[in-house]
Amino acid sequence: MDAVLERSPDLGDDLELKDATADHASAKPTREEAEEAVRTLLRWAGENPEREGLLETPKRVTKAYLEFFKGYSQNPHEILSKTFEEVEGYNDMVVVKDIPFESHCEHHMVPIIGKAHVAYMPNGRVVGLSKLARTVDLFAKRLQVQEKMTAQIADAIEQELQAEGVAVVIDAAHHCMTMRGVHKHDTTTVTHSFRGCFNESKFEKRFWRAVQG
Ligand SMILES: Nc1nc2c(ncn2[C@@H]2O[C@H](COP(=O)(O)OP(=O)(O)OP(=O)(O)O)[C@@H](O)[C@H]2O)c(=O)[nH]1
Numbered sequence: 001m002d003a004v005l006e007r008s009p010d011l012g013d014d015l016e017l018k019d020a021t022a023d024h025a026s027a028k029p030t031r032e033e034a035e036e037a038v039r040t041l042l043r044w045a046g047e048n049p050e051r052e053g054l055l056e057t058p059k060r061v062t063k064a065y066l067e068f069f070k071g072y073s074q075n076p077h078e079i080l081s082k083t084f085e086e087v088e089g090y091n092d093m094v095v096v097k098d099i100p101f102e103s104h105c106e107h108h109m110v111p112i113i114g115k116a117h118v119a120y121m122p123n124g125r126v127v128g129l130s131k132l133a134r135t136v137d138l139f140a141k142r143l144q145v146q147e148k149m150t151a152q153i154a155d156a157i158e159q160e161l162q163a164e165g166v167a168v169v170i171d172a173a174h175h176c177m178t179m180r181g182v183h184k185h186d187t188t189t190v191t192h193s194f195r196g197c198f199n200e201s202k203f204e205k206r207f208w209r210a211v212q213g
């Protein structure tokens, strides 16, 4: 099987090993094929896709998927490239906390619901605050593993803003652990990605103070 090194569209200069035969664009099914797959899953669940209440369900599900997974068609550069420097010399950390997000776990395709705290140390320029929340959403709206999502957000902000440091903490509930499997309710998972100055304890402490209020 041929394998090629390609530039990852979302991580700038990071190189990823990809299977040359796994061309995502050409592998993408038509809407009709996706709707047929939903009918198959309905039959798998024990349902009759032809009954009245389910007739429009395949259309609704494929429409919902466009929303759940819209992050595949987005690029962090588009979100984070607009910066500004007129901030009266402000050169301290910026912390945006409690950013809610909805994602889906790549193992079971069920929701991951949580919040992210994102901080960066500007390098002369700042970015619009909403863009940090949009960056969280971009990666959330893909199939995810929480550790990967945490690292992807940190990578994107570090690379696009050339920040002196980045901190990303995610606290999330995995519904594959609540509504199936081990059935552990009220359990959340916390992941961290600290880059640059946030690896120094004084900055890390200030970050946690800001997050914990
Ligand atoms: N590290 C990590 N694990 C995750 C994440 N989301 C789901 N998982 C875990 O992925 C694992 C998949 O395990 P498997 O044994 O392959 O699948 P499974 O039989 O459905 O596992 P159970 O959930 O234990 O029933 C499970 O332990 C999930 O809890 C995540 O974001 N990060």
Ligand SMILES: [Zn+2]
Pocket (backbone or CB within 6 Å): 105, 106, 107, 108, 109, 110, 174, 176, 177
């Ligand atoms: Zn899962």
